[in-house]
Amino acid sequence: MSSPATATPTTLNVPLSLYIHIPWCVRKCPYCDFNSHEQKDTLPEQAYISAMLEDLDQDLAFIQGRELQSIFIGGGTPSLFSPEAYQRLLTELQHRIRFAPDIEITLEANPGTVEQSHFNGYRESGINRLSIGVQSFDPSQLQKLGRIHDSDDALRAISCAQKAGFSNFNVDLMHGLNNQSQAEAVQDINLAINAGAPHISWYQLTIEPNTEFYKRPPRLPLETDMHRIQNAGSQALSDAGFQRYEVSAYAKAGHQSRHNLNYWQFGDYLAIGAGAHGKITQENGQIIRYQKTRKPEDYLSRSPSRSSKIDTIAADDLPLEFMMNALRLRQGFSAELFEQRTNLSWQVIADTISRLTNTSLLMVDQDKYAPTHRGYDMLDSILAEFLPD
Known part of the structure; x- marks a missing residue:
């Protein structure tokens, strides 16, 4: 790989998104390595929203006159917060940042933590897309995964979302689960399709460090069986009219996740909330990554800045950073996009x-x-070819 040569900075052409992290959950799942903490007391909704807004106020210079293309509220379990909390949050955000007229606002919702009135309230607050964390419809697999819902809860959540007016939503599913057969994996997909999901994230269970599964690994299918499961599931989704536009993302026409596409196309994203990560292209063309303090109690108490780490991505590292995202996309990337997003x-x-x-x-x-x-x-x-010399 050649030595980096800088192109003309085109900062304002880099789209901007916002990631919001809600760190609490009812129970920590044994496979989860995200920054999530079991809810022990009443959630400090209003105090946490005030902290996030104060945090964002310190980062407003990162916006550089741009408008928000998408917002993703992840966790943890964001659906533990009330619709009223999100009404306040989104209203206050619009006082600070212009929203694109067609902005996509996604909320992660777990079956078992929401009811019809909450879905209605989320929709009224301005949230227009959901990501429903089903993972599996198989009762035995749900139990092994430590989920608090059952298959009926999952189907009910999807139905409630549709009744509330959400025509754009994702269903999260895992495969390669404990002793899972090909037929069982495809059955999960078919149930999501039949329930009307226009977008399905279907990804293989991976065992991450610092999780319960890492200490006590489940019995996963053999590599050859994993390959057959992947092929059979992809075929079932294709037959149902889903396009695989990313390694683990399948969507019907017009339902691709704009927020995730911005990640994969190396766009910029602000970050607020405990442990949230952001990436910003600066006016001088340099690209920085930053992280917020992880512990909820620290995030709530620190004022005004809650950034715990800020790094500039070295020019030598930018090709690999770009490729780790862009090569996940089926549609690929152009030379123009590479130059625009890396300034190389x-x-x-x-x-x-x-x-x-x-x-x-x-x-x-x-x-x-x-x-x-x-x-x-x-x-x-492929990625190894882009490692710096």
Whole structure:
């Protein structure tokens, strides 16, 4: 890979999103390595929202005149907060940042923590997309995953969301679960499809450090069985009219997650909430990453700044940082996007791209570069080509 050459900064052309982290949950799942904490007392909704708004006020310079394209409220379990809390939060956000007219605002909701009135209230507050954390419809798998809902709760949550007017929502599903068969994995998909989900995130269970599953691993399917499950599930989704637009994301036409697309296309995103991560392109073309303090009690008490870590991404690291996101997309990326989002010249990676294309790991279609079918199976090898010298 060549030495980085800087292109003309195009900061204002980088779209801007906002990630909001709600760190509390009813119970910590054994596979979860996110910054989540079991709810022990009454949630400090209003105090936490005040803290997040004060936090954002310290970062307003990052906006640089842009408007928000999307908001994603994740966790933890964001649906533990009331609709009234989100009404206040979104109203206050609009006093600080312009919202795009077609802004996408997503809330993660777990079955078992919401009821019809809450879904109605979320919709009225301005939230227009949900991500429902089902994970599986199989009662035995739900129990092993430590989920607090059952299959009826999951189907009821999807139905309640639709009755509240949510036509745009995602259903989160896992595969490669404890002793899971191919038929069982595909059955989960079919139940989500039949329930009317227009977007399905279908991802393989991975065992992460600092989780209960890491200490006591479940019995996962063999690698060959995993491959068959992946192929069968992808085929079932394709047959039902879903497009696989990212490694683990499948959507019907018009239902791709705009917020996640911004991540994968190396856009910018503000971050508020305990442990939230942000990425911002500065006026000088440099790109920074920052993180908020992780513990909820620290986040609530620190004032006014709650940023615990800020790093500038070195120019040598930018090609890899970009590729770790962009190569997940089926549609690929253009040379123009690479230059716009990294402020580097295409010549920095031109030889590497040519080599990967010649070895059939990348393909070119209408000036966009994307992994081939073989390349998707070798993403780690592709990414290694973009490591700094």
